[in-house]
Amino acid sequence: MNKLVVSPSPHIKDSITVEEIMYSVIIALVPAVVAGAYFFGIEILAMIAVSILTAVVTEYVAMRLMKRKFRNDGSAILTGLLLALTLPPTVPLWIPAVGAFFAIAIVKCAFGGLGHNIFNPALAGRIFLALSWPSLMRKWPEWVGPDGITTATPLQLWKFQNTLTPYFKLFIGNVGGCIGETSALALLIGGLFLISRKYIDWKIPVSFIGTVGLLMFLLGQDPIFHILAGGLFLGAFFMATDYVTTPLTGKGRVIFGVGAGILVVIFRMYSGMTEGVAFSILIMNAFTPLIDKVIKPKVYGTTKVKT
């Protein structure tokens, strides 16, 4: 007989890999990138490129410094891309570079790299930028798009001028805002792709967006406006579904989504911050280990779940 390999079962495995997942999420973001380039100009592609490049180089250097193997598994590219999509369209190019560096070096690699970070790197990077350079990060300039000029985001118009942007404009994304968050349509296409291919769990976006809609309705606000406005779709489909920083179980994910939804409503109704979605998800990231500790699946043949 030949020389035989002995290994534990199972002897066959599904073809899925980390790379497949990461690149699928990147592909799912292409419609949002296209929408951003269409509404805010082709220059935003430079921001995305700088952000991705910085993220990948930072990860490479960080892994080398930690004497660990660098793998281009797509996760750094994804973080860079997501970070760029949360930025206003007019920031100077060093902003995405600094943000991506912070996201990868401090938020991801310092905690042990892919799989070990507590907070969503892209969102933490975004908050770092917003706290460090608030004026740059909250500048919604007049811009020349295909059919109009705007000066503020729909949420600012709602908060400070009591004006509701029409649903259709919000849905298409022809409004002021961060480059990847404005087009609900583009984000929905990507999100549904990921759900249909089972790359992400539908429970998080549904419970997250559903909670925001329901609470806003109960508070006498327009729920559809609040669902479509701001970074909710980008956050719910692409940030709150990050595997590493969200709960392991289905029930836990629902709790995560509902919790994030409640926080978004609180931020929008009772604070002047524009980063409501980002803060909400980051706060729930911090609760994830606790949720995982308390919420356990029911073990077959047991009546009481041990915690």
Added chain:
Amino acid sequence: MFRKFKGGIKLPHLKPTAGFTIERMKLPSLVVVPLKQHIGAVCEPLVQKGEKVKTGQKIGDSHANLSAPVHSPISGVVKEVRMHPIPTGEEVPSIFIESDGVDEWVETSGIDPEKAGREEILSRIREAGIVGLGGAAFPTHVKLNPPKKVDTLIINGCEGEPFITADHRLMLEYPERIMRGVEIMMKVCGAERAIIAIEEDKRDAEQQLKKFETERIKIAVLPSRYPQGDERHLIKALLRREVPAGGLPFDVGVVVQNVATAKAVADAILDGKPLIERIVTVTGAVRLPKNLLVRIGTLFSALIEECGGPAREYDKIVAGGPMMGFAQWCDIPVIKGTNCVLLMKSVEDEERDCIRCGRCVDVCPMGLEPTMLASFSKKKMFDKCLEYRVTSCDECGCCAYVCPSKIPLVQYIKLAKDALRRSA
């Protein structure tokens, strides 16, 4: 109406031998008969080196209740009795018999199950050395004699793992025998009804068995979903009952037996034939994959030769299916629980860090969190594994199958279970 268990996975339907009629393999020139082919006590040898034995002669037995005797699968001379590995990796005393090429049988005679008493049938089943032929090899006479009242006998014809078609062929070619065995087993275990469970990729087997369906013995077709053939999940899918953790099916009024076991019982009672052969699917990288009727103790190398030798390069021989089978390191014999011999090429996967995608949690039919168990096991925190109910794991392999980081979750879980067993 019913029929779902939690989790599980849809496996590719890879069963190239499903259409191949069972072939009787030529008599092997040498057999290696392990004295433990079942769950329970090792048998004492009843023969010595140099002794002549006949086919069907009892050559090993034990006084322990949880055990099953073994019989000589051929006629010939005992060459030696020494330790030899069995498919699970364990080394057990084994009897080496060289064939005289005659296949001279001991006298056998059947009984009429209608007239025979329950005790007599049970002792005949024990004497025939019958154990569960689905793989676990639990002594059948013990399983059919539960300490509690049972109402349902489930006959397991799921055979959900890829490549294995031994039970499928058996159902197609011996439906009446299986039914006779089911009737006998119902009488013995006291169940009022029996359900023969088949997965929907075996509709042809359903048609064959339907011809013999009665008021008390029904055929149920379930959607194909792995690991439905695990008795705990089969009971859940069919009856919505959950076997308590640490308990056995009789705790919820059920006995589960494999279709091949039913046929073996019929052969033992009606013809007095001990269990000395079984159907083995030999498949994968062999030139001519086959469903072979093989004498117990036949070496895997003889099976591979019977199937035309390797068709392409292989470096893994799996006893059992690709999901739960055992990879072998040397030539070993077919034992009572061996339903498949699979030759394959190994794939080397590099283990990565867990990305917490939760796929393993979603697919675990037992409701466990395999990634947590693996990370505790890796850190040797075995008490934590216990707290997370590692002992409930059936090692079905769904978690490791779906893991994108290619973490050998089952290996870590086995490690933890083993460490806990040792420290207990």
